[in-house]
C-alpha cells in the first residue's frame with residue numbers, strides 16, 4: 438500500500454509512484470484505486486480524462502465548477518514541470534482561503550488528488566508541459582467558474598519566469614475571493 442503525503446488543507450493527497458527500472462527503461466505504478474479509497478475512506482469514481490499540453494508561461498486557473506458540479510481531480514504531469522496551486526473554497530473548512538503550491542515534474546512521477554471544493558490552477562515552468570488528469574464529474578460549461586490567480590488576499594507566490602504569463606481572456610478577469618464570497622459562489 439502506498440501512503441500519500443497529506444497537507445494542512447484536508448483531503449489533498451500526493452502519491453509517489455513506485456518505479457521499477459531495468460535495462461529497457463522504467464515501469465511506474467502511478468495510482469491504484471485502493472490507495473485513494475484507503476486514504477479517503479470512500480471510493481471516488483473518475484468519469485472523464487483530460488490531457489492538456491501547454492507552453493512555458495501558460496497559467497491555467499484558478500478554476501472550479503460551481504456546486505453541485507464540483508469536481509475532484511487526479512492529476513499527473515506526463516512531460517515537463519508545473520507549479521500547481523490549489524485554494525480552499527470550502528467556507529466550513531479550517532483552511533478556507535488558504536492555498537497549497539506544489540512543484541510537480543514528470544521526472545519524479547507523482548499523482549495528486551484534489552478534492553472538490555478547491556480552485557485549481559498551474560503555471561508551466563518547462564518549455565512544454567503535458568498534464569493528464571481525471572475528474573469525478575463531467576465538464577459542465579454552465580458551472581465553469583474561476584478565482585483571480587493574482588488576488589492579493591491569496592498571496593500566491595507564482596514563480597517569476599523570463600517569459601510573460603500566458604492567460605486565457607477568461608482567466609484574466611476572474612473575481613477575487615471576497616467578490617466570489619459576496620456572490621455566493623463558494624462551497625459550504
Ligand SMILES: Cc1cn([C@H]2C[C@H](O)[C@@H](COP(=O)(O)OP(=O)(O)O[C@H]3O[C@H](C)C(=O)[C@H](O)[C@H]3O)O2)c(=O)[nH]c1=O
Pocket residue numbers: 487489497498500501557558559576605
Ligand atoms: C475543462 C474543460 C474544457 N473543455 C474545453 C473548453 C474550451 O474550449 C477548451 C479549454 O478550456 P479551458 O480554457 O477552461 O481549459 P483550462 O484552462 O485548461 O481549464 C482547466 O484548467 C484548470 C487547471 C483545471 O483544473 C480545470 O480542470 C480546467 O478548468 O476546452 C472541455 O471540452 N472539457 C473540459 O473538461
